[in-house]
Amino acid sequence: MTDLFDAHKQWATRPRDERFASLDDLPEFTGNRKRASIEDVRPLRGLKLYGAIGGALTLNGSMQTSLLTNWAFTQLCQQAAAPSGYLNTLPAEIAAQCLEHGISSNGGDTKILIRKNEILQENKPQNMVSAFTSPSYGRIWDCDTVEAIMESIRDSTPPSYGGDNCGLYASDRDMFIFLVTDEKPVEVGNARFGREFFCWNSETGAATFGLTPFLYNYVCANQIVWGAE
Structure with missing residues (x-):
């Protein structure tokens, strides 16, 4: 047996706007994001880069002006063989050059990967x-990952311990799901184990898709899984 800290790390570090209360909320969020996304090679x-208000970078070649996220900026630096840490310290105009x-x-x-900005603000790019x-x-x-999970595992839920909005996380970079099945334990000898799994994915290249199912003895309020196998 071993103890797992993956869910604890998510629980301890995710800000409130990356937490979801139920499996009904997560597919709506990820589905809207997919519908607002465009892939273009x-x-x-x-590519043409420009400095924006506040020190950000925008992209504008033969496409509508788009603001780069921090993650996209890091990826572009890698493709340009440029040090992202150093460029982050420069004025936006110089970094663009x-x-x-x-x-x-x-x-x-x-x-x-371009996403339409859902919150439109004056003098800011829409993408x-x-x-x-x-x-x-x-x-x-x-959203395809979430839909497949909901269709395949109907008796699993996010853990009810550890406070509100635990177990379901998604950001502009990645997603992590932690579901448990406490009502149907697995009996091994005299021991009873719950069933659960971790699932993670990234649409942006931050991580590959992964799924880890396991049995467990106990999950504490800070989302540490004890006695997993």
Whole structure:
């Protein structure tokens, strides 16, 4: 047996706006995000970057102006062989010039994930660039993962211990699901074990899809799983 801390890490670090109360809320959020998403493969050399208000970077080649997320900025730096940590310390205009210099010598393509910004603000782009990945990147959408889980496992729920909004997490970068089945324990000799699983995914290349089912002895209020096997 072993103790698992994956769910505890999610519970301890996720901000409130990345937590969901029920499995009914998560597919709505991830589904809306997929419907607002566009995938586009473009030459790196054709990308144009500009400094935006507040020190952010925007992308505008032959497409509508889009604001880069921090994660997308890091990915683009990797493709341009540029140090993201250092560029983050520079004024946006200079960082844009450095990145354009890096990608100008790259003859490859990149797959861009663009999401329409749901909160429209004056003088800000309507689109968000969420990821730069390789053209061959096979994207698994979070909403498809959630729907498959809901269809396959109908008697599992997020843990009811540990406070509100535990077990279901999603951000602009990744997703993590922790479901338990306490009402139908598995008997092994004189012991009774609950059934549960972790599932995680990323639409942006931050992680690969993963699923870990296991039996467990106890889950405490801070989401540490004790006696898993």
